[in-house]
Amino acid sequence: MHSRLVEMGAEVNENLLHERKKNCLEEEESVGKRVWEESKKMWVVAGPAIFTRFSTFGIVVVSQSFIGHIGSTELAAYALVMTVLVRFANGLLIGMASALETLCGQAYGARKYDMLGVYLQRSWIVLFTTSILLLPVYIFTTPLLEALGQDKTIARVAGTISLWSIGIMFSVSVSFTCQMFLQSQSKNKIIVYLAAASISLHVFLSWLLTVQLKFGLNGALTSTLFAYWIPNLGQLVFIMTKCPDTWKGFSFLAFKDLWSVVKLSLSSGAMLCLEIWYNTVLILLTGNMENAEVSIDALAICLNINGWEMMIALGFFAAAGVRVANELGRGSSKAAKFSILITVLTSFVIGLVLFLVFLFLRERLAYIFTTDSEVAKAVADLSPLLSFSILLNSVQPVLSGVSVGAGWQSIVAYVNIASYYLIGIPVGLLLNNLLHLDVKGIWIGMMFGTFVQTIMLITITLKTDWDKQVELARNRVNKWTLVENEESNTIPSISS
Structure with missing residues (x-):
């Protein structure tokens, strides 16, 4: 009897040990699966974002390389404009555009798809208004640089480059808002394709306009503008034709509750x-x-x-x-x-x-x-x-x-x-x-x-407290959804 009990006990212990090992393996497999799934979701956004930023940074480097062969004065003026003026304006606009990442990302997670298009339009209004307010800095670059003690020849060339850079500034307002609108939905392949086409075309056009046709500084800056705007046009067409759930056309709702977007954008x-x-x-x-x-x-x-x-x-x-x-x-x-x-x-x-x-x-x-x-x-x-x-x-x-x-x-x-x-x-x-x-x-x-x-x-x-953050996100989404639902009864949309 005693030996039988010992055998039964050993069998129970073996079963428990086997069950414990099985649970551990399942838990490890579960954690491994979670890591794999999350990594895939992360790289869907990170991979295209890295490539696109390399492409954008590459546009500046390519332009700098070709302008450097035009003359040292032009190179110094270009470096000055891009390092100080454009860097400041782009930093402000890109930062303000990141508010759209918060709004679109949380709305998309909450399945409030109709809101994404309205948020995108609100962000355009805020960023284009900011760009207009920044225009005097671009227009009066030469006297500003001379007042700061810069060489007059460099300041004069920088003034010309800064006028061309107005187009770059406005392109940023479109580019990064469209990217964040698409990223929040993990629709990133189109961004990569357009970025690759943009940098490739920029290299060719820069060579054609500056080396072959001898258009000098104007040729290099023309190519730069094309490189910034071509992806924008592609992204806009894609959004308006391939995002039926999140883009419902232009709407007057975009002008409602703008102050909340302004505050988040300024931060x-x-x-x-x-x-x-x-x-x-x-x-x-x-x-x-x-x-x-x-x-x-x-x-x-x-x-x-x-x-x-x-x-x-x-x-x-x-x-x-x-x-x-x-x-x-x-x-x-x-x-x-x-x-x-x-x-x-x-x-x-x-x-x-x-x-x-x-x-x-x-x-x-x-x-x-x-x-x-x-x-x-x-x-x-x-x-x-x-x-x-x-x-x-x-x-x-x-x-x-x-x-x-x-x-x-x-x-x-x-x-x-x-x-x-x-x-x-x-x-x-x-x-x-x-x-x-x-x-x-x-x-x-x-x-x-x-x-x-x-x-x-x-x-x-x-x-x-991340549970509280969930509640805050839900309140933010619900608050603006209610506002939009109330307004939509009286304000028509303009179909795209």
């Missing part, structure tokens, strides 16, 4: 502009140092590499914003948190690989851009800082994307002011003035500001 614009101008401050401060020419050349090479890497980070910025907004709109706080985890880890792994690559390449990087051994040596000296910047950039933009998806733009704007301008820049100046570290001191200080910002965003993300 978004301030958030992104503060980040974009951070690196510009680094360049301006470097120009006041001893041996500034070598320092600026070395820093320009490092920031150029960093700029290309940032296109990857901004792709994950877009993915985080869309995925978080979709899941909050759908009402799933757990899925929103899981999407944040997967996006952050994926971006960090890629950043870690690039960190190691650039840490060990050092001065060999510089010879891709220059033959000057002194500049190459300066680049090698800055390579560790470049590598750590890349590592930080693999996390920080993703967390900023999370804030866009959840609608925290105003909070992050304050975080950026505190971490960048009250901590990063003062620490950099202190290291430069006290320890005489020159550009390294300023860069270390600014990296410290980015590190502080990253820690603050991690803290905010971890301490957030």
Whole structure:
């Protein structure tokens, strides 16, 4: 009897152990499946977004290459306009357009498809109005630059380039709003196709107009305008013909409740502009140092590499914003948190690989851009800082994307002011003035500001009550749906 009980007990234990192993395997398979499914959803947004940003950044680089062969004055004027004027305006407009990512993403997750087209039109109204307000800066560029002490010849050429850049400014209002409208629905293939066609055509037209037909600066800028506007026309046609659920035609509802969109857009614009101008401050401060020419050349090479890497980070910025907004709109706080985890880890792994690559390449990087051994040596000296910047950039933009998806733009704007301008820049100046570290001191200080910002965003993300965020997203969607339903009884739509 006793032996029988022992056998039964052993059999029960074996069954329990087998069941436990089976449950563990099922749980592992379930987690693995969730990771795979979320990764697919993330890359559907991140992949096209990365490619499109590479293409957009490439347009500027291609234009710069052809203008550089026209003359040094034209190149200096183009760099000045693109680095200061266009960078500021685009940063503001792109930031304001990111408000659409919050609205469309949450509405699409909540299956309120009719609202997406109305949000898109509201964003167009806000961004086009902002562009009109920015026009005086473009029109009076020459006297403004002369007042700031720039060379008169460069300022005069910059004034011509800035007039051409008005078309670029208005194109951004269309481009990024359409992209965010399509990204929120994971309809990204068309964006990739148009971006590829745009950069390819730009290379050909730049060669044709500047090298073959000798149209000079006007030829290069004509090609640049085509490169920016061709994708816009394609996206508009696609939206109006291939998005029947989310585009119902032009509607007077777009003019209703604009103030809510304006407030969110201004917060978004301030958030992104503060980040974009951070690196510009680094360049301006470097120009006041001893041996500034070598320092600026070395820093320009490092920031150029960093700029290309940032296109990857901004792709994950877009993915985080869309995925978080979709899941909050759908009402799933757990899925929103899981999407944040997967996006952050994926971006960090890629950043870690690039960190190691650039840490060990050092001065060999510089010879891709220059033959000057002194500049190459300066680049090698800055390579560790470049590598750590890349590592930080693999996390920080993703967390900023999370804030866009959840609608925290105003909070992050304050975080950026505190971490960048009250901590990063003062620490950099202190290291430069006290320890005489020159550009390294300023860069270390600014990296410290980015590190502080990253820690603050991690803290905010971890301490957030995501169930409450779901409720806030639902209230936002329901509030504007009710407004639109009430207005739609009296206001007709204009079919596209």
